[in-house]
Amino acid sequence: MQLLKDKILQVGRVEGEGVLKVDSFLNHQLDIVLLNEIGKAFKEAFKDAEVTKILTAEVSGIAIAVIAAQYFNVPVVFAKKTQSKNLDSETYEGEVYSYTKAQSYKIRVSKRYISSEDKILVLDDFLANGQAALGLKQIVDAAKADLVGVGVVIEKAFQEGGSLLRDKAIRVEALATIEAMDSNGIIFK
């Protein structure tokens, strides 16, 4: 998606090892015009897929999922990281390993909101080590629903997440795939 790549080159900042900051448009400030183009691009990428629900994980997947959902005409469910009074006690759980924190945490979806009839599209901002997507897949599997694919705005192809998912025969579509990056620049695939 050229518009997205241009934006990443224009305002993305490579900070430290493997960190691409796109907080000016994707995960802190949100550029709604670009998000709409991203939503349309996901619909185009998965136009042949029958999707009944979009699943994401809080926090940074939510904005992308809700804008995209308008083009799929389906509801969104976002998995929660914390057990709160607003979450039912009956949940499907996934486990996400965080390399940054060197520990796992749970993500949960109320059993009310995914059924075995659902055809689930997982959307997220980044695909890096793939742990969030695998945690969401556990939730889809626990609900005996179908995972029709995983759509990500930015895939870091120099990390293992893409291979991990594709090796499990999961369909993965990335709107921008970064082959390599450092302080000198970003190379797209």
Next chain:
Amino acid sequence: MQLLKDKILQVGRVEGEGVLKVDSFLNHQLDIVLLNEIGKAFKEAFKDAEVTKILTAEVSGIAIAVIAAQYFNVPVVFAKKTQSKNLDSETYEGEVYSYTKAQSYKIRVSKRYISSEDKILVLDDFLANGQAALGLKQIVDAAKADLVGVGVVIEKAFQEGGSLLRDKAIRVEALATIEAMDSNGIIFK
């Protein structure tokens, strides 16, 4: 907003003291059609206000803010609850007291994304004790921006948040205002 009140009466669940669960459409599963009507209603409520940016706090304000932003044609910024590698070190901070946890936590916005030129509309799902909105106001004040108003989907008028904000001459618009509720039912104002 009649559609919203109907939905609350139809699927909202009063659980325990003061807890209204609307997780089937507002803060876990997201009904995108209804969210669009909510977005339009916020635009109608603030049609005379000049808004340059919508501010909300993670997690449950994000979906509402991004859908509404399409009608205001402005970007969204969401305040973050955790210090992460994706957040700049230079931030405006607000403090939010959580009655549930009986402790305060900080919410932060990068100084890049709010300026003294901004006219900020704060949007959120609930207005109950008003602490989240006051924390967001601290961020707006720290940036020397203008707070043009606070829009909430549901105000619990039996809690003090609405008065707290209005006593500070903050314009508050709620799309549904609940006067009282218990296991027998919900009474709108």
